[in-house]
Amino acid sequence: MKINGFRGRLITADHADYDTARAVWNGAVDRRPRLIARCGGSADVAAAVRFARDHDLEIAVRGGGHNVAGTAVCEDGIVIDLSAMRAVRVDPAGRTARVQGGALWGDVDHTTQAHALATTGGIVSHTGVAGLTLGGGIGFLMRAHGLTVDNLLAAEVVTAEGDVVRASADEHPDLFWALRGGGGNFGVVSSFRFALHPVGPTVLAGPIFWAADDTTEVLRFYRDFAAEAPDELGTVVRLGTVPPLPAIPAELHWRPAVAVICCYAGAVDDGERAVRALRRFGTPLVDLLAPTRYAAFQAATDDTVLHGWHYYWKSTNLAGLSDDTIAVITDHAYAARSPRSYSAMFHMGGAVARVPQDATAYAGREVAHNIIIDGVWLPAESGKHAAAETAWARRFLQALQPHRATGVYVNFLDSDDDTGRVREAYGDRTYRRLAEVKAKYDPDNAFHHNKNIGPG
Template sequence: MTVTAIRPDGSQEQLAEDILQELQAHFRGAVLAQEGAQDATEPCPPWNAMFTDRPALVTRCTGTADVADAVTFARDHGLLVGIRGGGHSVAGLSTVSDGMLIDLSAMRGVQVDPVRRLAHVQGGALLGDVDRETQTFGLAVPLGRVSETGVAGLTLGGGYGHLNAKYGLSCDNLVEAQVVTADGRVLTASAEENPDLFWALRGGGGNFGIVTSFTFRLHPVGPMVGFAGTFYPLADLGEVERRWRDYALDAPREVTTFIVTMTFPAAPGMPEVIHDRPVAIVGAVHCGSDIDAAMAELQPLRELGSPLFDMSQPMPYTAVQSAFDPFFPRRALRAYWKSQYLEHLPDDAIDAIAARALDRPGPMSLVNTFRLGGAVHDVGAEETAFPERSAPFMVSFDSMWTDPAQDRAAVAWTRSAWDQMTTYGTGVPFLNFTSIADEPLDAGVGSAFGRNLDRLRRIKTTYDPDNFFRLNNNVLPLG
């Protein structure tokens, strides 16, 4: 059997059966061609249903050696390559059509060193894999808010979550990475070894190589944390968000807080008063060790208006980390998101956010406001590749739906909402919360990386001069 795969220029490469057999002969994982690549045993299918997952060839890697062999094979045959870690890219960057997919989603091992407070995490691990192991020792890495998210994409793109105000971004807590570069070499990146690559990996995305292992700094968190989750009528968002803003600006670093607006489904175990009702959920996590003091500190968030329902309580950290999972089912939703930072959150901006939240394109779509600051702002804009270290707020318009006939309308609404918010915002996107539909792959990269882009391009030229890793928020090499 001959497999036809595409090259980056769109031309085709014919891979004869004996060539594939030679690859499989020393490959520990599975090498799958054509329809065999989309079987029921797929470890971690892509999250966004807008993107057809039809690679011509899949290499399901079991370790770093497999990844290095896959890169070498793809380079030798000039194939277009996509990389999958956790497969949770909203922009569809964790798959490739008709090219070769290097799939790390079976590489989910996590090893914790509680004495040195380090976690060694394989490149296909999900957030839930890490939290499961680290919480055994009362430790945590600052990660995201959905346990099905992949650690790799989250970290390489920055990494916002429930611990940011106290402990910074995910990428701020990376101390070492094992990386397979475009020429098939395996390098260590740290402050002492290949420091330029280490700098680029902390927020520069998947442009510079495939990270097969992350080493993170751990912090004492849990097993119980203070949790606020108060549901207000969406019609009251304007007043609720004003009071939330005033609280959030002066909150202690132990508190990371946000507002999610949605139409809450008729979920089993939840009160009928919020079933299928548009709501504004004021959420927060207090990661301090004194739970009583934590809940007292969060109390004002429960009194911003007249709540419909309040599920605030001390909660296991792992439960908090997976609380939003049901709203982001894998392979079930079509999604188009756009986000931007705000240097201020004036009343007019809140009114605009509230109006958009009341006019969402469907019940599964979200309009979110995140409070940023604390330890995130302690890092200089040029200390890592992730440059946004000053904006106190971010707004995200997360359109999600199921019917392909709604694609055009949902995308148009999201773009319109984002454009309106530039009146109040910086126009700078957070790339992990930014979709790609008909935009070029490097859309938003210039504004997102700002003054760090030139340095990223130089590092890209050093480690990937031919742009082998291009299916990402692409930084182009020089020349």
């Protein structure tokens, strides 16, 4: 098989690397594409798009391959694979970085931290830059520096016609608006240019764990603590079991617990003052909050969500942390059967909320917290855990229905049973505007193997 103008690598089912190349982060996804086109640059991406359109092939686009729904791989179509395109180039004087579309956040942090700079990225270093960015970009730096999309300055995009265009505030501004939260609906982003901020290289970061029996009291304290927290303090609440990480005493491994994970995007001394009340609350099982290298902190939980494990997600925005909401969370968080399952709650606000609602396609500016419910089990445990963890996540979400705020973070939507929630992620007004941009740049909906927005 040959693609005109393509200089990358073509992988078909008879290739020795086929099974490795088609595998994505969520091992529960098992699809067999007809062709994987591993690109070396924008010209290869454009050639692959034109080939797919000429041959009426289903198109999947792979950046980091980390989306829980497995949209990076399709059945009997073509995967336009950017995983070989991972270059990161930093302009330290201008505080910007140009990042190729197949890069992971670990690539970005590694390169930018050499200059004590960073931008808001994911909370796991093997998350793909493209998917996280295009959906909005939640991370520990967002309260100080905005979502990832708020730091996007420009993008190089291959359109459904196979043209290479630049999207920015001055060039194709409608496309630029849509890319900042509207997902992979509008083209293949071959590179991004981000604004960077002084961060680290040493930050105050890490988790504090309390026993599961203390969850109600911890969450009630956290509600008030988070409401008064400075923008520099990013926090994530994790509820599940204590992961068996080297830094955690072995006697605590797999014990049900609630953790508040912190990262202070400023001077360590200021961070110490900001977290003092949290550290003094109750009787923690272990306090691992300490000065640490930012890049190392970003990768600290990588081994708790490994490639090839099976995942099933549910998520929602929360109206607040009322006592009733906390009661629901406490009642359901520890009911999973798999010890690897967990839920996580993200504190929004700060710089995220100060961006005008219509400035980007990301629609959750007013939300204070959102929650993700992650069923996780090993491939060999599917018979034991798959149905139970899926049911647990659904029950948990259903119990939260009376306490939900409008919307859901689009990057947290799972597979088929979340398809109807795409409009919910944006709201009617933003969704209609996205559909108009879709109609202009992809009227045939060639890029539909995603959290799809149809042309309107």
